[in-house]
Amino acid sequence: MYAEEVAEMAGRIRDEDIALVRERTSIAEVISDTVTLKSAGGGNLKGLCPFHDEKSPSFNVSPARNVWYCFGCGAGGDAIKFLMDAEHLSFVESVERLAARAGIQLRYVEDDRSAPRPRPQQGQRQRLVAAHAAAVDFYRAQLSTAGARRAREFLAERGFDRAAAERYGCGFAPDAWDLLTKHLRQQGFTHDELVTAGLSRPSRSGSLIDRFRRRLLWPIRDLTGDVIGFGARKLFDDDDGPKYLNTPETPIYKKSHVLYGIDQAKREIAKQGKVVVVEGYTDVMACHLAGVPTAVATCGTAFGADHIGVLRRLLMDTDAVAGEIIFTFDGDAAGQKAALRAFEDDQRFVGRTFIAVSPDNMDPCELRLAKGDLAVRDLVARREPLVDFALRHVINRYDLDTVDGRVEAMRRAAPLVAKIKDREKRPEYVRKLAGDLGMEIEPVQRAVLAAANGQPAGGSTAPARPAPVTPSVDSPRSMVEREALKLALQEPVLAGPMFDAVEAAEYRHPVHVVVRAAIAAAGGAASAAGGAVWIEQVRDACEDLAGQALVGELAVEPLRIDGEPDPRYVSVTMAHLQWGSVTGRIKDLKSKIQRINPVSNKDEYFALFGELLSLEQHARALREQAAGGL
Numbered sequence: 001m002y003a004e005e006v007a008e009m010a011g012r013i014r015d016e017d018i019a020l021v022r023e024r025t026s027i028a029e030v031i032s033d034t035v036t037l038k039s040a041g042g043g044n045l046k047g048l049c050p051f052h053d054e055k056s057p058s059f060n061v062s063p064a065r066n067v068w069y070c071f072g073c074g075a076g077g078d079a080i081k082f083l084m085d086a087e088h089l090s091f092v093e094s095v096e097r098l099a100a101r102a103g104i105q106l107r108y109v110e111d112d113r114s115a116p117r118p119r120p121q122q123g124q125r126q127r128l129v130a131a132h133a134a135a136v137d138f139y140r141a142q143l144s145t146a147g148a149r150r151a152r153e154f155l156a157e158r159g160f161d162r163a164a165a166e167r168y169g170c171g172f173a174p175d176a177w178d179l180l181t182k183h184l185r186q187q188g189f190t191h192d193e194l195v196t197a198g199l200s201r202p203s204r205s206g207s208l209i210d211r212f213r214r215r216l217l218w219p220i221r222d223l224t225g226d227v228i229g230f231g232a233r234k235l236f237d238d239d240d241g242p243k244y245l246n247t248p249e250t251p252i253y254k255k256s257h258v259l260y261g262i263d264q265a266k267r268e269i270a271k272q273g274k275v276v277v278v279e280g281y282t283d284v285m286a287c288h289l290a291g292v293p294t295a296v297a298t299c300g301t302a303f304g305a306d307h308i309g310v311l312r313r314l315l316m317d318t319d320a321v322a323g324e325i326i327f328t329f330d331g332d333a334a335g336q337k338a339a340l341r342a343f344e345d346d347q348r349f350v351g352r353t354f355i356a357v358s359p360d361n362m363d364p365c366e367l368r369l370a371k372g373d374l375a376v377r378d379l380v381a382r383r384e385p386l387v388d389f390a391l392r393h394v395i396n397r398y399d400l401d402t403v404d405g406r407v408e409a410m411r412r413a414a415p416l417v418a419k420i421k422d423r424e425k426r427p428e429y430v431r432k433l434a435g436d437l438g439m440e441i442e443p444v445q446r447a448v449l450a451a452a453n454g455q456p457a458g459g460s461t462a463p464a465r466p467a468p469v470t471p472s473v474d475s476p477r478s479m480v481e482r483e484a485l486k487l488a489l490q491e492p493v494l495a496g497p498m499f500d501a502v503e504a505a506e507y508r509h510p511v512h513v514v515v516r517a518a519i520a521a522a523g524g525a526a527s528a529a530g531g532a533v534w535i536e537q538v539r540d541a542c543e544d545l546a547g548q549a550l551v552g553e554l555a556v557e558p559l560r561i562d563g564e565p566d567p568r569y570v571s572v573t574m575a576h577l578q579w580g581s582v583t584g585r586i587k588d589l590k591s592k593i594q595r596i597n598p599v600s601n602k603d604e605y606f607a608l609f610g611e612l613l614s615l616e617q618h619a620r621a622l623r624e625q626a627a628g629g630l
C-alpha cells in the first residue's frame with residue numbers, strides 16, 4: 001500500500017490541483033467538524049486537541065496562515081495533514097475529500113515511472129461504494145423480517161442485542177435468488193457494476209443472482225467508514241457452503257488489506273498506540289462492547305504484511321516507537337501455528353508483539369458470554385510477549401528430563417532469541433531460556449550468538465554458511481547500511497549520485513563508517529565506472545584491515561533484491577538509511593518550537609514551524625518510500 005501511495009503522491013493528482021485544494025479550503029471549517037474552536041485573539045482560534053488528552057485548550061489554528069499547531073503534543077500541519085491525522089486517511093484520500101468539499105474537480109496524471117497496476121477507474125470506486133451503501137440498507141431492513149428469525153437468534157445467543165446489531169449494521173440475506181440484484185438494478189446500478197462489486201454473480205443460466213443467500217451479514221468498512229464488502233455467516237444446516245463467505249477480490253475490496261472493525265477502532269488504536277487482533281466478526285463486536293475498543297479482525301485470510309502496513313500507519317501516528325500489537329488466539333494447534341507465523345511477521349513490524357490466549361480456549365465472544373465484559377478486558381491485559389509464547393511452544397515439544405532433549409530444545413529455541421529485534425533484551429532472554437531449560441547460561445549464550453551470526457546452532461542439519469567478517473545483519477539498520485555500501489561498490493553508475501548525496505554521518509556501524517569514508521576518499525561512487533578497478537581503489541583507500549576485508553565481501557555479496565537493481569531500489573535503500581536521522585531532527589525541532597514564545601518571537605516561531613512541516617513531509621515521503629521496497 002505504501003508503494004502505491006508514493007506513486008499516487010508522485011503522479012496521481014496534479015500539483016496545481018493540490019495547490020488549489022489548499023487555497024480553497026477553509027482550515028477553520030475543516031477542523032470545526034471535529035474540534036470546537038473559539039477565538040484566541042489576533043484572528044487565531046483555539047480548542048481542545050484531538051490528538052492528546054487535555055483540559056485547557058492548547059490546540060491553535062491560524063486561518064490566515066492556513067496552519068494548525070498544538071502546543072501540548074507538538075502535532076501540527078495544514079488542512080490535508082489534519083485529515084490524515086484525525087481521520088487516518090492517506091495523503092491522496094485527504095486531498096480527494098477536501099476537493100469534494102470545495103467542489104474542485106481533480107485531474108489525475110499517469111505515473112509512467114511505475115508499472116501499470118489495476119486501480120479503480122475514476123468514479124468507479126464511488127459507484128461501487130454507493131452500491132454497497134444501498135445493499136447495507138437493504139440487508140439491514142431484511143433483518144427484521146420473519147424470514148430472518150434464525151439470524152436474530154444467532155446474534156442474541158452470542159450476547160448481541162438490537163442496538164449492537166444496529167451499531168455494526170448487521171443484516172440478513174433473504175432466501176431468494178435475486179431480490180437484492182433486482183432492488184439495486186431498480187436503483188440504477190448496472191449489471192457490470194453489481195458483478196464488479198461482488199454483490200451479484202451470473203448464474204448458470206446467465207441471469208444475474210445475489211451472491212449471498214440465507215446468511216447473516218456484516219458490512220466490512222474501510223478506514224474512512226465506506227462499506228466495501230460483506231462477511232456472511234452460515235445459519236442453516238442445509239446450507240452446504242462454507243461457514244463464512246466473504247466478498248471476493250474487487251477493485252475496492254482487497255482481503256489482504258481489510259481489517260474488520262478498523263473504522264470504529266482507528267481512533268482508539270492511534271490514541272492508545274495499541275491494537276488487538278481477534279479472529280472473527282463476533283469477536284470484534286464482543287471486544288468493543290466489553291471495553292476493548294482497539295479490536296479488529298482479518299476477513300477470510302491470515303494476518304499478513306499488508307495488514308501490518310495498515311496498522312503501522314495508525315500506530316506510527318501516536319509518535320510511539322513501541323506500538324503494541326496484541327494477537328488473541330485460541331489455544332489450539334491452529335492458533336499456535338498462526339501465532340508463530342505472526343512471529344515471522346514481527347520482524348517487519350515496528351511495534352512489539354504480544355499474544356493473549358484464553359486459558360479455557362474460548363474466543364473473546366464466548367468469553368464475554370460465559371464470564372462477562374471484565375473477563376475480556378482481563379484476557380487482553382494478561383497478554384504476554386510473543387517471544388515468550390513462542391519459546392514456551394518450542395520448549396514444550398522436548399523432554400527436558402533428558403540431556404538430549406534439553407540440548408535439542410536449546411538448538412531450536414536459540415534462533416528465536418537471536419531474532420529478537422530489541423538487542424538489549426537478548427541477555428534477559430538468554431537467562432530466561434537457560435532457566436527454563438535448566439542449563440548453564442554459557443552454552444545457551446553461545447547458541448544464541450551462533451544463531452545471530454547466521455551459523456547453525458551446533459550439530460543442526462542446516463547447511464553451514466561462511467561466517468561473515470562482521471555480524472552484519474545484527475539490526476535492520478546495519479542491514480540497510482550494508483545494502484547501501486553494496487550498491488555503491490557493485491553498481492556505482494546506477495547508485496553513485498544518490499549514494500554520495502547521503503551524508504557519511506548516516507552510517508553508524510564502525511566498520512561501515514570506515515568503508516563509507518574509503519569510498520569518499522576514492523573519489524566518490526558517482527565518479528566510478530565500476531568493476532574490479534573500483535573495488536581495488538576503495539580497498540586501497542581503506543584505513544584498516546577489517547574495512548578492507550569487508551570491501552571484498554560486500555563486492556560479491558548478492559543484493560537483497562530479486563533481479564536487477566533499479567533506481568527505485570536505490571532510492572528505497574537510501575530512504576531507509578536516512579529515516580532515523582530525519583526523525584531525530586524532527587524531535588529536536590519540536591522541542592525547540594515548544595520552548596519558543598509564539599507571541600514575542602512570532603517570526604522565528606513560524607520559520608521553525610515551516611521547517612518542521614517540510615521535514616515532516618520529507619519524513620512521510622521517506623517512510624512510504626522505504627516501506628514500499630525492502
Ligand SMILES: [Zn+2]
Nearest residue numbers: 049052070073
Ligand atoms: Zn495536542
